[in-house]
Amino acid sequence: MAKQANLYSFPDTTSLAPALRAYVISCQEAGIARHGVFKVGISGGSLPKTLAQALLPEPSSEADTVKWDKWEVFFCDERAVPLDHEDSNYALVKKELFNKIPAGSPQPTIHPIDTGYLDDAQELADQYEQVLVRSFASRDSVKLPIFDLLLLGSGPDGHTCSLFPGHELLRETSAWVAPIEDSPKPPPRRVTLTLPVVTHAVRVAFVATGAGKKDIMKEIFEGDSGLPCTLVNMGTGERCSWFVDAAAVEGVSYPRRPFSL
Numbered sequence: 001m002a003k004q005a006n007l008y009s010f011p012d013t014t015s016l017a018p019a020l021r022a023y024v025i026s027c028q029e030a031g032i033a034r035h036g037v038f039k040v041g042i043s044g045g046s047l048p049k050t051l052a053q054a055l056l057p058e059p060s061s062e063a064d065t066v067k068w069d070k071w072e073v074f075f076c077d078e079r080a081v082p083l084d085h086e087d088s089n090y091a092l093v094k095k096e097l098f099n100k101i102p103a104g105s106p107q108p109t110i111h112p113i114d115t116g117y118l119d120d121a122q123e124l125a126d127q128y129e130q131v132l133v134r135s136f137a138s139r140d141s142v143k144l145p146i147f148d149l150l151l152l153g154s155g156p157d158g159h160t161c162s163l164f165p166g167h168e169l170l171r172e173t174s175a176w177v178a179p180i181e182d183s184p185k186p187p188p189r190r191v192t193l194t195l196p197v198v199t200h201a202v203r204v205a206f207v208a209t210g211a212g213k214k215d216i217m218k219e220i221f222e223g224d225s226g227l228p229c230t231l232v233n234m235g236t237g238e239r240c241s242w243f244v245d246a247a248a249v250e251g252v253s254y255p256r257r258p259f260s261l
């Protein structure tokens with residue numbers, strides 16, 4: 001039987017953060033061993049705050065070090081807004097995480113969208129796909145980019161990236177980055193990594209915290225819901241790990257794993 005997604009549950013975000021850090025660092029080391037850099041996709045929403053809690057503390061050892069200068073950061077999805085707009089995922093991740101890396105420390109390479117194309121979501125998506133093409137080699141030589149890690153969130157409706165339940169984008173098989181003009185969650189115009197790209201990553205980690213996620217977590221883990229998060233679970237199996245707090249999975253009957261690398 002195919003191996004299933006790992007569900008790691010912690011009493012709260014304070015205890016979740018060190019495990020998430022250890023996991024991200026192990027993906028970082030695997031990426032550096034594979035190709036000299038760590039290619040990671042980051043989401044918006046509630047994730048960046050928890051990520052900052054995990055990654056910003058001083059390292060306790062060499063093996064515990066976040067090697068920011070090896071990080072090539074992409075966005076799992078982005079809203080078609082200027083980079084300093086309150087809806088921008090770039091602005092959010094910058095405010096919560098990157099601005100807090102001490103000045104003088106090694107800094108990551110960050111790949112935001114090209115805001116010259118905000119009026120045309122298709123063009124915005126095509127331009128961002130070209131950013132991936134340049135980083136992951138040409139589309140002719142690689143069918144799909146292989147991220148070392150994608151860090152995802154789950155909306156209370158089961159969406160992830162800007163892949164929404166029942167949306168036609170879930171059937172996209174060819175594009176790496178796709179436009180969406182009718183996102184049910186504002187703002188409506190966005191770009192997103194497509195499902196084949198998400199499920200092709202070496203590792204995928206969801207972070208979901210708080211009681212507001214409880215109902216959708218039941219649907220994602222207990223049924224054959226067809227929700228975007230469930231499709232990622234099915235497409236990645238044991239390459240997928242969920243880092244959740246107890247409130248988010250209260251009453252969810254799915255085996256928890258003790259966290260280990």
Ligand SMILES: O=C1O[C@H](COP(=O)(O)O)[C@@H](O)[C@H](O)[C@H]1O
Nearest residue numbers: 043044045046047153154155161
């Ligand atoms: O709109 C978005 O929502 C999801 C989930 O956000 P959360 O606040 O419920 O964790 C997020 O992962 C995505 O990047 C964002 O654009």
